[in-house]
Amino acid sequence: MLTEDLNFFYRLNKELEQLHIKFKVLNLGAKIPHMTNSIILSTLKEIHNFYNVDGLKEKFLFYAKEGDFDEYIVKVLAIKRIGNKIYSELVFSIDPGTKHLGLVIFLDDYYLNSHTIFEKNKLIEKIRIYINALQENNPNQLKLVFKFGRGLIPIILKLIEQVFKNFDKNLLRVLLIDESKTSKLIIRDINKKKIPKDEAAALIISLRDGVEISYDNYKTILTQKKSEKLHDKSIGLNEQSNLKLVEVAESVLKGSLSLSKSMELIKIEKKFN
Numbered sequence: 470m471l472t473e474d475l476n477f478f479y480r481l482n483k484e485l486e487q488l489h490i491k492f493k494v495l496n497l498g499a500k501i502p503h504m505t506n507s508i509i510l511s512t513l514k515e516i517h518n519f520y521n522v523d524g525l526k527e528k529f530l531f532y533a534k535e536g537d538f539d540e541y542i543v544k545v546l547a548i549k550r551i552g553n554k555i556y557s558e559l560v561f562s563i564d565p566g567t568k569h570l571g572l573v574i575f576l577d578d579y580y581l582n583s584h585t586i587f588e589k590n591k592l593i594e595k596i597r598i599y600i601n602a603l604q605e606n607n608p609n610q611l612k613l614v615f616k617f618g619r620g621l622i623p624i625i626l627k628l629i630e631q632v633f634k635n636f637d638k639n640l641l642r643v644l645l646i647d648e649s650k651t652s653k654l655i656i657r658d659i660n661k662k663k664i665p666k667d668e669a670a671a672l673i674i675s676l677r678d679g680v681e682i683s684y685d686n687y688k689t690i691l692t693q694k695k696s697e698k699l700h701d702k703s704i705g706l707n708e709q710s711n712l713k714l715v716e717v718a719e720s721v722l723k724g725s726l727s728l729s730k731s732m733e734l735i736k737i738e739k740k741f742n
Contacts, residue, residue, distance in 0.1 A: 471494075543603065
């Protein structure tokens with residue numbers, strides 16, 4: 470962090486600590502150290518303070534005062550988790566609880582972040598923050614995948630309607646997932662802290678296969694009486710499989726296991742149990 474803007478400093482400091490992102494405060498005027506795997510966070514209005522900034526341009530992530538601070542934090546988080554590159558795909562896994570929504574986000578096959586959404590009408594707003602942040606300056610159109618746990622039909626209908634309404638239907642993949650046995654598993658993050666149950670449920674949903682739906686058929690599929698088509702044979706329902714599921718989920722949170730690899734491991738575990 471390299472800035473004299475106290476407002477930016479305190480806001481950024483708070484967000485980085487909440488996200489458990491380690492950082493170092495650099496002194497203005499001092500020589501910028503060579504840091505291969507680090508970026509320098511500062512404000513755009515301070516760009517004139519840095520000598521030879523063009524030679525270090527790829528090392529800086531500037532925040533413009535008129536920009537969205539939440540989107541800036543998403544960019545910081547993406548670089549921290551995935552690296553500074555051109556991104557290609559976002560996966561949003563959603564647990565539709567009766568009171569709250571659990572949301573887990575993956576970027577290019579790796580865990581990015583998770584949230585508990587307390588107001589259902591705020592879901593699209595939260596998702597847009599991630600899309601806007603990671604699409605900016607990206608020459609390629611981000612692929613969007615939504616994985617919905619099949620909860621209460623009226624809730625799911627409204628959520629999926631919002632997704633189809635707000636995003637290009639031709640660029641979307643939307644899947645319905647069997648969400649059985651997702652609410653009772655205890656999953657801990659990299660700091661050994663239990664993650665909120667709605668987020669844990671959304672994480673388990675992300676690890677499962679489902680039925681892909683479209684704008685033309687989602688109402689029919691959602692309102693059908695039989696749900697056998699949504700059953701995912703990779704779901705482990707016995708105690709041993711659930712222990713494996715928790716282990717895989719926690720590895721995903723740590724960033725040591727990709728989403729696609731974790732799904733493969735769960736299927737293999739189920740096959741031999």
